Amino acid sequence: MVEVKVKLPDNSEIAIEKGKTILDLANKISPNLAKASLAAKIDDKLVDLTYPIEQDCKIELITARSDEAFHILNHSAAHVLASAVVELFPEAKPTIGPSVDEGFYYDFEVKKPFSQEDLEKIEKKMIEIIEEDTPFIREEVPIQEAIKYYEKVEKNKFKVEILKEMPDVDTVSFYSHRNGKFKDLCRGPHIPSTKKIKAVKVLNASSAFWRGDAKRESLQRVYGIAFTDAKKLKKHLKMLEEAKKRDHRILGPQLDLFDTADEWGPGMPLIYPKGTILLEVIKEFWKKEHKKAGYKVVQTPHLFKEIVWKTSGHLDYYLENMYPVDARGERWYVKPMNCPGHMMIYNRKTYSYRELPERIAEMGTVYRYELSGVLHGLFRIRGFTQDDSHIFMLPEQLEDEIVKIIEMVNHFYSVFGFKEWEFFISTRPEKSIGTDEGWEHATKSLMNAIERVGIKYKIKQGDGAFYGPKIDVDVKDAIGRRWQLATIQVDFNLPERFDINYIGEDGQKHRPFIIHRVIYGALERFLAILVEHYAGKLPIWLSPVQAIVIPITDEHINYAKKVVEILDKEGIRAEADLSGERMEYKIRQANLQKIPYIINVGGKEIENNTIAVRDRTNKVRFGVKIEEFVKEVKEKITNYE
RNA sequence: GCCUCGGUGGCUAAGUGGUAAAGCGUCGGAUUCGUAAUCCGCAGGUCAGGGGUUCAAUUCCCCUCCGGGGCUCCA
Incomplete structure (x- = not known):
């Protein structure tokens, strides 16, 4: 008998016969643990409990208490949902069904959209399937066979498309439950059997495009959420209810703060006197803090002539979102951003390296033609005020400046009563401008700065803007929802377009680094977040x-x-x-x-x-x-x- | 913009192929009160807008606008 050594999270080691499964291992540790386990991590890779242990490794069992449990459970619930849907609607073609932070969804191609009653039926059927308590079984299949299966048997072109796009794979895995009655292409892992889902709720249905592409097929998406215990579901539903009660679109008019529009213009809210007082308080605080931090406050106009937007590049890339104004034969545009104005203010004179950094700030109201479907209360509107700032600096000042901004961000959010916020660094995307050295220096400065302040951060690989890396800050509100508020972005684009310079020690022109940043984001949105965070009971x-x-x-x-x-x-x-x-x-x-x-x-x-x-x-x-x-x-x- | 559901006085809404309840709010009157809703009354709706079907449309059908949910976008 060959034995392999398994290292556990508490650093202890346990020997087990080679080829035994992780479940066997769990049973060896304790039957209760085996019962509580949903999946496992072997050498940091997520796998099923039925995964065989072939060599020395590190194993961590995932129970309901693990962070990963929610996603695995919800992913399995998505499969259960799909099995329920195809039984109730045999013509439905399952496409994709991942777990998300809010639960899970599954997209189907169906002839008729799901009605409210359909959703109730689906939920009922799901509970039946869960009660059947059948195991999830993994099966490896050669990819060609899988393609044939979806072409000939299931006649599901979506799955075929997914399979055909997989690069360099010989085999793919299927997961089945209901004793083979339903199987689905899936990477896994899954929970051992359906009854590990202790509570499930089908939340709503909506449409979604295949691959998020408006030109492709329109699918029906069903949302749901699953939990490892019924109490958690209850708590979650209560949170949703609480969120409804806090809805700023209800509280705003009720507290006489503001109202959103329909007849006078969608996405153009009216802020009433009391709402304006609140905004004024927020602005006063902003002004005070920015003065302390050495910012210079400016004001730029709401309209510029076409030439400005040509220079900035907005005309080429942002035109659809801009409001054009024709005035006596001349074409003007309402500003969708404050940047160009700030660039021109910088360019009013020649800066010496001694004068940098120069911090230009403005509470600038901008207008963007957002698609009607995305408008939502004060969260997403077409006219809003940014607490905007552009900082012009020497390359070696970048890190210090970012540290200062981060400290400011921390101060702001704690003053406004938030308890928790999280930092993300987004790195260079595939399509981008700027030099390798520039990106490297900038990205490194962002990381160093965050580390200097002593905060943890996560990296979003390739999620930066085309013009530079950035730090985003997500704030958690009183009921645990996340709001992305601050963004600190390095910009390699504007300095080029507006030919931004400073004179260095060598007497030559140089390009400064530019950071673009907001802390509140949009004032109106921030106001709405405050209203929801405090459920209207403002400090x-x-x-x-x-x-x-x-x-x-x-x-x-x-x-x-x-x-x-x-x-x-x-x-x-x-x-x-x-x-x-x-x-x-x-x-x-x-x-x-x-x-x-x-x-x-x-x-x-x-x-x-x-x-x-x-x-x-x-x-x-x-x-x-x-x-x-x-x-x-x-x-x-x-x-x- | 796309899919989907919806739109009845300021708000919450009931209801119907024969032109519409109720509550809250507003306004007026009475009450002048000791800690979470005093009483009475008036006003207010071309049932989102337009077109069609019908003897008759708020109700059925089509279009438009607006909103909710979702997708997408976010230089």
Whole structure:
């Protein structure tokens, strides 16, 4: 008997007979572990539990608690979905069905789109199939045979297309479940059997193009999500419900912040007075921090003549997204980006190397003709304001500048109450401009900078813009959703197009490095994210109305006005509710408006020159001195609470 | 832009081949009240717009616009 040595994650070693499967190994360690295992990693490669162990290796078992479990489970659930669909709709042609961060989907070619009832039927059938508890079985097949199978038996041109595009493969793998009743081309791995899926939900259906290509076949995509335990599904559904409740498109108009448009222009929101106060607070903070960090704030026009966009290259590559304006025979364009203006401002004079870095910043409103289908509340609109900045610098200043930006990003997000955000570096894509040295220096500077700040990051290989590498920052909100906010991009394109120079120590012209960056991204979107993050309950410093004063009867109106006046003078945003409603009603309204402080004043308060304060804990403090209250609130505002 | 589902007063909506409930909100009146909805009343809709079928269309059909979900795009 030949034995091989297997190293486990705790660094212990265990010997097992050569050729035994990973499941055997798991059983040897503990039957409970075997039962809990869904798949495994052998020398960092994901495999099935039935994978034979042929040589010394490192093995990590994947249980419900592993990070990979969710994807494997959902991928298997996608197969179960496909098997349910082909049973219910025999003419449906399965195409692809991966797991994604939000669960899984499977695309089918069908004659008729799935209805709501169809989805319910599919979910029911899926649960039946899961209950059958049949194993997932892997089978290796020569690729030619696989092609023949899909051409002749299944008559599925999509699978044939996938197979024919596989380079240099002799065999491919199939996975079947339901005792062979359903099989699908798949790399795997899969869970040992269907019943490992403890909870599944078919979420919705929509259409999608084959290979995401609008010119190709339109497919029906079914989305779902699976979990290793029913509680997690419940939690997830609750999160979705919570997300619905936080929807800024509902909360925005409700809190009188803004509304999105239809009759006055899709993608062109109206920001109401209270929403504007919030934006102003966000801008004020921006201004303060940028001044501290040595940025120079500029302003550039909303329109430029055609020639500018010719120079910048937008006319060649971005025209579809731009709003043209014809003015007395001349063609103008509304700016979709702020860059050209900033380039021209830099070019107004000759810079010496001593003057760099030069940091130019602008809260610039841009307009982009986004396709109607992508518009969504304030998240995706056609006119929005970027907290834009372009930094011009010497090559050796790149790293330091990026460090500064990262520190600024960290400061911004923590001030706005986010707890977690993640950095990604995107490297050079296939189609790109610029020199190898330039890319290397820039990419390296990005990495060094992040490392210097001591943050972890992930690399997105080849995901950079054509004009340079970049750092993207994803922020996680209160219910765990991710939003890409900041982007810090090196730009090799604009310096060339606008012939951007500085005079070096040698008296010669040189190209500076340019970083393009935003922290909020788009102000309007950031506002919407804040609304959803806080479910409308904005921190005091951001609340458009920080305190509302409610008199108990008309006799107390004058005192209420006086209190508002005092608070106002102290820089606290206060209002009085002098409508004819009852006090209880007003309190309820103020609560619904999520105003942080509700102040009641009546005879007792007038007599003692105090106020009754109800805060967000919903407890009332009677007999509070106005000065005391002012001091308390001002302190919170200063501390961004 | 493509696929799909939808559009009934400011909002949430019920409903029907014979021109439309209700609640909230708005406005007016009464009430002047001690901590999460006081009572009464008025106003407000060419049922998204246009075309067609029909004796008759908000309802059935077609087109357009707008929105939701998804795809795509993101120099």
